[in-house]
Amino acid sequence: MGRAAVPARPTGGCAMPPIRLYVSSSPELAPEREALGRAVASLPVSIGWEIHHTPAPGEPVGEVLPFVASCDLYVAILGADFAAPMGSEWQRAMEGERYVLAFYREGLHSPSAQWVLQQRQVEWEPFTSVGDLEGLLVRRLARVLLDRGERLGLHLEDVEGLLALLAEEGERPDEPDRRRGAGRSGVILGREGPAR
Numbered sequence: 001m002g003r004a005a006v007p008a009r010p011t012g013g014c015a016m017p018p019i020r021l022y023v024s025s026s027p028e029l030a031p032e033r034e035a036l037g038r039a040v041a042s043l044p045v046s047i048g049w050e051i052h053h054t055p056a057p058g059e060p061v062g063e064v065l066p067f068v069a070s071c072d073l074y075v076a077i078l079g080a081d082f083a084a085p086m087g088s089e090w091q092r093a094m095e096g097e098r099y100v101l102a103f104y105r106e107g108l109h110s111p112s113a114q115w116v117l118q119q120r121q122v123e124w125e126p127f128t129s130v131g132d133l134e135g136l137l138v139r140r141l142a143r144v145l146l147d148r149g150e151r152l153g154l155h156l157e158d159v160e161g162l163l164a165l166l167a168e169e170g171e172r173p174d175e176p177d178r179r180r181g182a183g184r185s186g187v188i189l190g191r192e193g194p195a196r
Contacts, residue, residue, distance in 0.1 A: 018050040024075070027057060039141060078109075103137075
């Protein structure tokens with residue numbers, strides 16, 4: 001789901017600002033958030049990322065809602081439950097007509113999770129494992145970046161790298177990735193490219 005005729009993001013005469021990504025997920029999905037962080041870091045783009053996540057239990061929710069309302073991309077990762085504050089985040093993303101990618105872990109779901117899976121404004125994609133989700137994320141994020149490249153400020157080298165990545169999309173390692181530390185909010189700096 002995307003917005004029609006959205007103008008390019010303001011740059012203020014400087015390099016493009018980072019891609020603003022919000023990840024909405026329940027607390028038990030820490031490995032899935034790690035997979036998203038690895039997927040983002042693996043994308044061959046020169047633009048950085050600013051990533052925020054659903055607050056942990058006990059953390060204030062109000063601080064993230066303005067970010068959700070202005071993010072470039074909203075990613076929902078659903079486990080067994082659509083737990084608070086995911087509903088507030090979801091509502092803010094829908095009201096703001098944010099570009100949404102939505103994934104759900106196959107299995108039993110609570111009534112609230114079943115409700116959100118039935119929402120028609122978003123196409124939910126199933127996953128069975130963390131590795132499965134990571135592969136889906138890499139491919140879907142690469143496609144979104146290509147679709148919205150002009151608005152996000154991608155350069156020719158970025159587009160070429162993403163196209164090459166998608167051409168190799170069938171290749172996945174047999175061994176699960178053991179890297180950690182990518183499942184928290186943060187900033188990923190862009191790769192250095194030729195001087196512009």
